[in-house]
Every structure is written in structure tokens, then in C-alpha cells.
Amino acid sequence: xxxxxxxxxxxxxxxxxxxxxxxxxxxxxxxxxxxxxxxxxxxxxxxxxxxxxxxxxxxxxxxxxxxxxxxxxxxxxxxxxxxxxxxxxxxxxxxxxxxxxxxxxxxxxxxxxxxxxxxxxxxxxxxxxxxxxxxxxxxxxxxxxxxxxxxxxxxxxxxxxxxxxxxxxxxxxxxxxxxxxxxxxxxxxxxxxxxxxxxxxxxxxxxxxxxxxxxxxxxxxxxxxxxxxxxxxxxxxxxxxxxxxxxxxxxxxxxxxxxxxxxxxxxxxxxxxxxxxxxxxxxxxxxxxxxxxxxxxxxxxxxxxxxxxxxxxxxxxxxxxxxxxxxxxxxxxxxxxxxxxxxxxxxxxxxxxxxxxxxxxxxxxxxxxxxxxxxxxxxxxxxxxxxxxxxxxxxxxxxxxxxxxxxxxxxxxxxxxxxxxxxxxxxxxxxxxxxxxxxxxxxxxxxxxxxxxxxxxxxxxxxxxxxxxxxxxxxxxxxxxxxxxxxxxxxxxxxxxxxxxxxxxxxxxxxxxxxxxxxxxxxxxxxxxxxxxxxxxxxxxxxxxxxxxxxxxxxxxxxxxxxxxxxxxxxxxxxxxxxxxxxxxxxxxxxxxxxxxxxxxxxxxxxxxxxxxxxxxxxxxxxxxxxxxxxxxxxxxxxxxxxxxxxxxxxxxxxxxxxxxxxxxxxxxxxxxxxxxxxxxxxxxxxxxxxxxxxxxxxxxxxxxxxxxxxxxxxxxxxxxxxxxxxxxxxxxxxxxxxxxxxxxxxxxxxxxxxxxxxxxxxxxxxxxxxxxxxxxxxxxxxxxxxxxxxxxxxxxxxxxxxxxxxxxxxxxxxxxxxxxxxxxxxxxxxxxxxxxxxxxxxxxxxxxxxxxxxxxxxxxx
RNA sequence: GCUGAUGUGGCGGAAUGGCAGACGCACAGGACUUAAAAUCCUGAGAGUUUUAUCGCUCGUGUGGGUUCAAGUCCCACCAUCAGCACCA
Numbered sequence: 011x012x013x014x015x016x017x018x019x020x021x022x023x024x025x026x027x028x029x030x031x032x033x034x035x036x037x038x039x040x041x042x043x044x045x046x047x048x049x050x051x052x053x054x055x056x057x058x059x060x061x062x063x064x065x066x067x068x069x070x071x072x073x074x075x076x077x078x079x080x081x082x083x084x085x086x087x088x089x090x091x092x093x094x095x096x097x098x099x100x101x102x103x104x105x106x107x108x109x110x111x112x113x114x115x116x117x118x119x120x121x122x123x124x125x126x127x128x129x130x131x132x133x134x135x136x137x138x139x140x141x142x143x144x145x146x147x148x149x150x151x152x153x154x155x156x157x158x159x160x161x162x163x164x165x166x167x168x169x170x171x172x173x174x175x176x177x178x179x180x181x182x183x184x185x186x187x188x189x190x191x192x193x194x195x196x197x198x199x200x201x202x203x204x205x206x207x208x209x210x211x212x213x214x215x216x217x218x219x220x221x222x223x224x225x226x227x228x229x230x231x232x233x234x235x236x237x238x239x240x241x242x243x244x245x246x247x248x249x250x251x252x253x254x255x256x257x258x259x260x261x262x263x264x265x266x267x268x269x270x271x272x273x274x275x276x277x278x279x280x281x282x283x284x285x286x287x288x289x290x291x292x293x294x295x296x297x298x299x300x301x302x303x304x305x306x307x308x309x310x311x312x313x314x315x316x317x318x319x320x321x322x323x324x325x326x327x328x329x330x331x332x333x334x335x336x337x338x339x340x341x342x343x344x345x346x347x348x349x350x351x352x353x354x355x356x357x358x359x360x361x362x363x364x365x366x367x368x369x370x371x372x373x374x375x376x377x378x379x380x381x382x383x384x385x386x387x388x389x390x391x392x393x394x395x396x397x398x399x400x401x402x403x404x405x406x407x408x409x410x411x412x413x414x415x416x417x418x419x420x421x422x423x424x425x426x427x428x429x430x431x432x433x434x435x436x437x438x439x440x441x442x443x444x445x446x447x448x449x450x451x452x453x454x455x456x457x458x459x460x461x462x463x464x465x466x467x468x469x470x471x472x473x474x475x476x477x478x479x480x481x482x483x484x485x486x487x488x489x490x491x492x493x494x495x496x497x498x499x500x501x502x503x504x505x506x507x508x509x510x511x512x513x514x515x516x517x518x519x520x521x522x523x524x525x526x527x528x529x530x531x532x533x534x535x536x537x538x539x540x541x542x543x544x545x546x547x548x549x550x551x552x553x554x555x556x557x558x559x560x561x562x563x564x565x566x567x568x569x570x571x572x573x574x575x576x577x578x579x580x581x582x583x584x585x586x587x588x589x590x591x592x593x594x595x596x597x598x599x600x601x602x603x604x605x606x607x608x609x610x611x612x613x614x615x616x617x618x619x620x621x622x623x624x625x626x627x628x629x630x631x632x633x634x635x636x637x638x639x640x641x642x643x644x645x646x647x648x649x650x651x652x653x654x655x656x657x658x659x660x661x662x663x664x665x666x667x668x669x670x671x672x673x674x675x676x677x678x679x680x681x682x683x684x685x686x687x688x689x690x691x692x693x694x695x696x697x698x699x700x701x702x703x704x705x706x707x708x709x710x711x712x713x714x715x716x717x718x719x720x721x722x723x724x725x726x727x728x729x730x731x732x733x734x735x736x737x738x739x740x741x742x743x744x745x746x747x748x749x750x751x752x753x754x755x756x757x758x759x760x761x762x763x764x765x766x767x768x769x770x771x772x773x774x775x776x777x778x779x780x781x782x783x784x785x786x787x788x789x790x791x792x793x794x795x796x797x798x799x800x801x802x803x804x805x806x807x808x809x810x811x812x813x814x815x816x817x818x819x820x821x822x823x824x825x826x827x828x829x830x831x832x833x834x835x836x837x838x839x840x841x842x843x844x845x846x847x848x849x850x851x852x853x854x855x856x857x858x859x860x861x862x863x864x865x866x867x868x869x870x871x872x
Numbered sequence: 873g874c875u876g877a878u879g880u881g882g883c884g885g886a887a888u889g890g891c892a893g894a895c896g897c898a899c900a901g902g903a904c905u906u907a908a909a910a911u912c913c914u915g916a917g918a919g920u921u922u923u924a925u926c927g928c929u930c931g932u933g934u935g936g937g938u939u940c941a942a943g944u945c946c947c948a949c950c951a952u953c954a955g956c957a958c959c960a
Contacts, residue, residue, distance in 0.1 A: 356959065583955090653885095653896075654897095656886095666884095669897095670897060736895085737886065739895075740894065814891090821939095821940055864890055865890055865941090867941070
């Protein structure tokens with residue numbers, strides 16, 4: 011095989027004849043297939059990219075052959091840290107290196123035989139793209155969904171920038187691994203929390219992997235419960251301290267505090283609440299501390315904040331805390347309970363205050379034990395053993411022992427005790443009743459909380475989309491008018507990060523005239539998180555060449571949602587959540603008529619190194635796709651990636667695998683050449699004995715081959731639709747084996763053989779496009795194989811005259827017999843009985859099970 | 873710790889509750905060849921009986937269960953991987 015020539019020849023041919031070109035004027039049968047775009051960092055394309063892209067590309071080619079109008083665009087997520095860091099490393103300006111890398115990667119992708127619709131490509135660092143990212147920002151601002159907040163943010167001291175919660179892994183920066191710290195900064199946030207409920211609901215209607223949906227559900231973290239007010243009972247010492255504080259410091263709310271509001275998902279346990287806990291960072295904490303406890307509390311708060319900076323996550327699970335000196339009244343039973351501060355309560359979730367119910371919460375239990383706080387059981391297990399069928403008595407007695415000294419904390423459901431009028435209630439029911447009761451006195455209300463936090467989008471870096479906001483001393487925050495977009499990223503400047511925004515140092519950029527009042531003002535010095543850029547790109551792809559609006563609404567409505575979206579699982583709680591959020595915002599804004607971006611999502615697995623480890627330069631197990639394509643051609647690389655792995659799981663790389671795929675391709679080529687020769691002989695009338703019927707088949711061999719052909723097509727299509735392409739290839743291989751076999755028969759029907767061979771080439775085309783196109787043209791075709799349609803399976807041909815079924819006695823196989831396909835169950839039974847009469851030996855048949863086309867099972871007395 | 877996924881030959885991997893191991897690799901044998909490679913064909917889960925066939929037994933991480941029938945469903949456990957990590 012002259013791979014290089016073949017690949018070049020057909021790449022040129024396809025491009026020239028627009029074989030894979032999407033037709034924007036024929037949207038009735040469109041199919042939108044897209045893979046997550048890649049960032050053009052310095053590492054170029056790796057084998058994982060090819061795995062990610064090749065399989066959908068094959069699927070796209072299959073769809074094209076089935077006559078669908080496939081849109082398969084590709085672009086580059088070009089802003090952001092990887093590109094910028096690469097620039098620092100090489101000393102090249104990020105713009106230059108990014109554009110170079112994109113150009114190189116585009117070449118690599120083309121060389122890999124991936125036929126994207128390059129006319130619709132997007133580069134997020136291109137002003138005609140980020141203009142619309144800025145427009146999107148303003149849209150969110152207009153709708154009150156982009157807000158500035160002074161809040162503690164995750165700060166990476168090494169990257170010198172803010173990170174979103176989703177970008178923090180184990181308390182470290184997901185990119186460089188540095189320990190993150192918390193800084194109080196004024197930042198832009200997108201109010202994704204406003205959409206928490208809808209993001210949750212929307213999951214039910216999309217065809218995504220369950221694990222991804224689950225991951226998003228957990229990330230959103232809905233929790234249904236109640237807010238409960240605990241009135242304070244302040245000793246004099248507390249009042250003195252509080253007044254001092256209010257006088258001395260300019261406190262946010264300059265008033266006395268009379269209650270603490272906690273959030274709980276277990277209002278049913280409120281009678282067991284024996285203390286309250288405030289998060290150390292909660293501003294209330296100091297205010298309600300008594301003079302005697304002040305020093306201790308202050309020390310604790312300081313150490314907690316320090317701990318937070320180092321690694322609160324990795325500390326031991328041992329609970330610590332300090333008594334504040336203040337008390338509260340449990341509104342359920344009016345008991346006076348102490349208030350503590352402890353770092354196991356998070357300031358950032360709900361009200362930053364918790365009621366401690368040691369008997370029914372693991373953490374509260376530990377805390378109460380350590381500080382000798384009362385533990386009151388208010389729920390007992392339902393007496394379930396009565397219903398439970400306990401077979402051995404010993405177990406039963408153990409259970410009743412357990413009941414006597416029930417191990418606390420008990421966190422399961424049960425029946426209320428020690429809870430006054432609620433005693434005896436089922437605890438789920440009690441949740442409702444207790445809230446209702448407290449609600450009457452205005453001491454509680456139903457409340458839903460989410461773990462999801464607002465999305466922080468400000469980044470103190472150069473290489474990103476500038477935030478289109480102007481800060482004016484007299485007008486405050488002023489959005490850049492649409493006509494002034496894009497706010498261009500300045501070309502030349504010192505872009506090195508040093509903890510403040512590089513753009514802030516560029517006076518030319520920073521100083522502007524306020525569009526509202528005309529006085530001097532300053533630009534926002536930050537750039538946007540790159541996930542903003544990638545949160546809407548699928549909407550723009552079809553409109554990539556439209557410059558006067560974000561996208562053509564009409565077109566986008568026809569094209570979206572995306573039919574197939576393919577990419578890594580690692581974006582489950584990041585990009586994939588952000589895209590859904592932005593889509594919903596644009597839906598609400600009336601810009602689109604759908605509110606989920608991706609109907610179907612598929613994650614590809616990961617290709618590991620030959621040693622079964624993640625590929626990494628340091629381990630030296632990286633597979634370079636360029637070398638492989640050079641040596642074996644892109645078809646063989648693709649075929650191996652498809653055949654050698656389960657797409658969803660991935661797996662370790664194996665060098666032999668690709669050689670074998672190459673050999674298989676040669677085997678196909680040899681066969682096609684043989685058939686082409688046979689056909690020539692036929693045309694030259696050299697061959698006399700050959701039967702050239704194509705209608706009215708068959709002798710037995712023809713029939714067999716025809717069955718396999720139809721079987722192959724049928725299974726192939728099933729597999730392709732299920733994205734189990736490796737099995738589709740297996741069926742093709744079987745078909746090839748059958749063709750080889752048929753070819754050896756003396757009186758083979760050459761026309762029939764030719765027809766089958768053409769089918770084979772068509773089946774192969776999505777997986778080895780160049781080879782298939784080359785072989786196709788050996789039959790003097792004047793059109794591309796991809797425009798030749800797709801073989802059709804004749805379902806009737808799948809029914810054989812006879813079929814082998816298994817005969818079992820007591821579920822053990824005793825014989826395999828052939829029966830006519832159309833036999834009734836009774837006929838099958840009769841035939842089978844006769845066939846194994848020697849084994850049945852007239853014993854009584856208790857039961858007969860017939861599974862048509864598969865087996866018959868006689869249950870007999872032994 | 874919690875949640876989820878996975879566990880099948882020497883290897884990659886197949887199997888709507890119905891013949892486990894498709895397909896491929898590696899392996900063995902044969903044909904072709906002076907020979908090798910390549911190619912084409914054949915064989916093959918493990919064990920066991922037999923001159924050989926015919927058989928038989930055991931086999932999908934472990935132990936139970938449901939079923940006429942379990943890799944597949946249920947329960948418990950083990951191992952590996954991934955995610956979450958005090959969210960009250």
C-alpha cells in the first residue's frame with residue numbers, strides 16, 4: 011500500500027469535491043456532532059485527542075453515507091493559562107505561540123484524516139469571537155446575573171490568579187498543584203445558584219451518562235430542610251463585650267444580635283439539639299462572645315483561619331471548638347443550650363451556624379463526647395425485626411441486644427422519642443409537623459439549600475477575554491456600550507502575572523472616558539475565566555461567519571441542541587454545568603428556543619501508556635501520534651483506536667495492535683485486488699464457467715454468504731448506533747473471512763462476489779476512509795464512496811431455513827439439533843423429544859421450556 | 873469515610889436472564905518456499921478419561937440467594953480505579 015499517496019490523493023479529492031461539506035441550506039436532515047474543542051497549549055496533539063476525535067469522525071462519516079447532512083465543526087479554546095504558561099516558557103508572546111500552535115494542530119488534525127467543517131472554525135482568542143463573549147457578559151449583567159461581590163475567593167499563589175471552586179482539586183490548583191489560599195477580593199460572579207433548581211430538573215430530560223448526571227446532582231447538592239431561629243440568652247459578660255465591639259469597630263450591622271438562625275435538614279431531631287455551633291469565620295461569633303472567653307475565642311478563630319489557609323481538608327477528623335460564653339434557647343423545648351464555635355462548621359454554607367444533635371449526627375456526636383455535652387436520643391429504630399425474616403435465632407437475639415444498647419449516633423430513620431407531643435411519630439412525618447409547629451410562632455421556615463456556589467469569573471491574568479466594564483467614580487459600574495465592543499486585549503505590554511492584573515499596569519488600556527458621564531474612568535482590569543468562552547461556543551459554530559450578532563437565532567434554533575457531544579468526564583462539574591447554565595440564561599432572554607445545549611453526551615475513555623499508567627512525559631510512556639501516522643497511516647491508527655478499545659473505557663496502548671490493524675487493511679486490499687482481477691477476466695470473457703446471475707440466487711454457498719452479508723450490515727448498524735464500534739469492526743472481519751472462503755469455491759458467482767465486495771468497502775469506509783476510497787475506485791466508480799449510499803440489510807434474508815437449537819435436560823446441554831425455522835413450539839418439542847429419546851428413557855417430564863430459536867429445556871424427575 | 877464504576881483465557885476485548893470467551897493478537901500445526909519472512913488454511917478456556925473418537929468435571933474477583941436457566945438479577949464481602957471530602 012502506498013499510504014502517503016493514497017492519503018494525500020483522497021484528502022485533496024475530498025476537499026475539492028466537498029464530499030464532507032455541511033450544507034447550511036438543507037437543515038431538515040441535519041446532524042450536529044461535536045467534540046470538545048482543545049486548547050492549543052504547547053503539547054500539540056496527543057493520542058488522546060485522536061481517540062477522542064477519530065471515533066465521532068467515523069460516526070459522522072457513517073451518517074453522511076446514510077444521507078444525513080452532518081455538521082462537525084472544530085475550534086480552539088485558545089485563551090487561558092495553558093497557552094499563557096507555554097508562552098512564558100518559550101518567551102514567545104501568547105498571541106504568537108497560540109496562533110502558531112493552532113495552525114500546527116489544524117494541520118495535524120487534517121493529516122489524521124479528520125474531516126471537520128473548517129469553514130466554521132472558532133478561536134476564542136479571536137476578537138470576532140470574544141466580542142460576543144463580552145456581549146454575553148453584558149447580557150448576564152443586564153439580567154442581574156453578573157454581579158460584583160467582595161468575597162473570599164480561591165487564590166493560587168503560583169498562577170497568581172483566582173480559581174473557581176470547580177478548579178480547586180483537593181485544596182490545590184488543578185493546573186499547577188499549588189496549595190490554594192483564600193483571599194478577600196472584589197470579583198465578578200455569575201449567579202449560577204439562581205439556576206440551581208433548573209439545572210437539577212433539566213438533567214431528567216437529557217440523554218447523558220447517569221454517572222455524569224449524578225455527579226452534577228451531587229455538585230449542586232440540594233438539601234431540603236428548615237431555617238430555625240434560636241433566641242439568645244446573653245449573660246452580662248456577653249452584653250458588655252458586644253457593646254464594646256459595636257462602639258469601637260464599624261461593624262456591618264450595627265445592632266445587637268438577638269437570635270441565631272441555623273439551617274438543618276433534620277428538624278425532626280430538634281429536641282435532641284443540646285448546643286449550637288457557629289463557624290469561626292462567622293462575624294456573629296466574636297460579637298456574642300463573653301469577655302472571659304474572648305481571648306480563647308479569638309485565638310481559636312485565628313488558628314482556624316490559618317488552618318484554612320494551609321489545608322483544612324487534610325486535617326484529622328478530630329473536632330475542635332471553643333465555648334463562646336453565650337447561650338441560646340432551643341425553640342422546641344425552651345431549654346438553655348451553650349453556643350460554641352468550631353471549625354467543622356463552614357461559614358460559606360447556609361447560615362454558617364448549626365444546631366448540634368449529638369445523638370443523631372456523626373460529627374456532633376464526636377464533638378459532644380469531647381466537650382462533655384449532653385447527648386439526648388430522640389429517635390429510636392422502628393421495630394423492624396418483627397417483619398424481617400430472621401432465619402437463625404442467634405442473629406435475632408443479637409438484634410434485640412442491639413436494641414437495648416443502641417449504638418449512637420443513630421442516623422437512620424425511626425420513631426420519635428423524648429420529643430413531647432411528637433413522640434411516636436415517624437421521623438419523616440415529624441419533619442413536616444415540627445416545622446409547621448415552629449412556623450406558627452415565626453421561629454422556623456422551610457428552606458432549601460444548595461452546595462453550588464456562584465461562579466467566580468474574574469481572573470488576574472493577561473491572556474483572556476477582557477471584562478467589558480468601566481468603573482467610574484461618579485457613575486459606578488458602567489457596562490461598555492455594545493457599539494464599543496469588542497474591548498480589545500492590548501497587543502504589547504508586560505503580561506507577566508504578579509498577583510495583580512497585568513492589564514491594570516497598562517495606562518493606555520485602563521484609562522477611558524465614562525460612556526455615561528464623559529468623565530475619566532477606568533476599565534475593569536481583569537479577564538474572564540476561559541470557561542466563559544467555552545460555555546456558549548456550540549451556539550455560535552453554525553454562525554461562525556456572521557459578524558453582526560452573537561449568532562443567527564433562527565439558524566441556532568434549527569441546529570441545536572447538539573445531537574452528539576463527545577468529550578471527557580473531567581468536565582462534568584465544570585464546563586458541562588456552565589454550558590447548561592448559559593443556555594438556560596439565553597433561553598430566558600428569548601435568544602434561543604431550547605434550554606439544554608447537548609441532547610446526548612458521550613465520554614470517551616482514556617488511552618493509557620503501554621505500562622497501564624497515565625501517559626506523562628515524566629514517565630516516558632507517551633505515544634506520539636505523528637510518528638504512528640507517518641509509519642502506518644492515519645487509517646491504521648484510527649482502526650486500531652476503534653477496534654482495540656472500548657470507547658467508553660479506553661485502556662493501555664499496545665504497539666502490536668496497530669501493526670495488526672495495518673495487516674488487516676492489507677488483507678482487505680489483497681482481496682479486493684483479487685476480485686477486481688476476476689471481474690476483468692469476466693469482462694474479457696476469459697472465464698467461461700462463471701455464473702453471473704445476480705438475481706435468483708442461490709446455491710448453498712451463495713446463500714450462506716448472503717446471510718453473512720445481511721447479518722453483518724444489521725449488526726454493524728446496531729453497534730454504530732450504540733457507539734460500540736469495536737464490535738462493528740469484528741463483524742466486518744467476519745465478513746472478510748467469509749468472502750475469502752467464498753472466493754475459493756469453484757463455481758463462484760463473480761457478479762455476486764463483486765456486489766458483496768463493494769458492500770464491504772462501503773462498510774469499511776467510515777473506519778478506514780482513505781483505503782476505502784482507493785479500493786472503491788478500483789471498480790471504476792466515478793463518485794466518492796461516501797456519496798455511494800450505504801448497504802441495506804434485507805431482514806428477510808436473516809431468516810434461515812434451518813436453525814440450530816440446544817436441547818437441555820434439567821438445564822444441561824445434551825444435544826444440538828437443527829430444526830426448520832418456522833417450527834411451532836409443539837413441533838420443536840416433538841422433534842427434540844425424538845432426538846433425545848434415548849436420554850429421556852421414558853422418564854416423566856415435569857416441565858418443558860421452549861425459547862424460540864435458542865433452546866428447549868426438559869425438566870424431568872431424576 | 874461517603875458515592876459511583878469496574879473485576880471474564882497469556883493479552884485487547886464480545887455476550888436483549890438462554891450454547892461464556894465473538895473478533896483480534898500472541899501461541900501451535902499444516903500448505904506454499906531451497907529457506908526465512910509474508911501469505912493462506914486449521915486448532916486451541918482449564919482439567920480429566922481414552923490408542924483415538926465419544927465423554928466427564930471445573931470455569932466470568934469471593935461467599936450466599938432468586939430462577940428450569942445467572943458473567944448478566946438480589947444480598948454480603950474483597951480488590952482496583954475515579955469523584956466528593958466536615959454541605960448540618
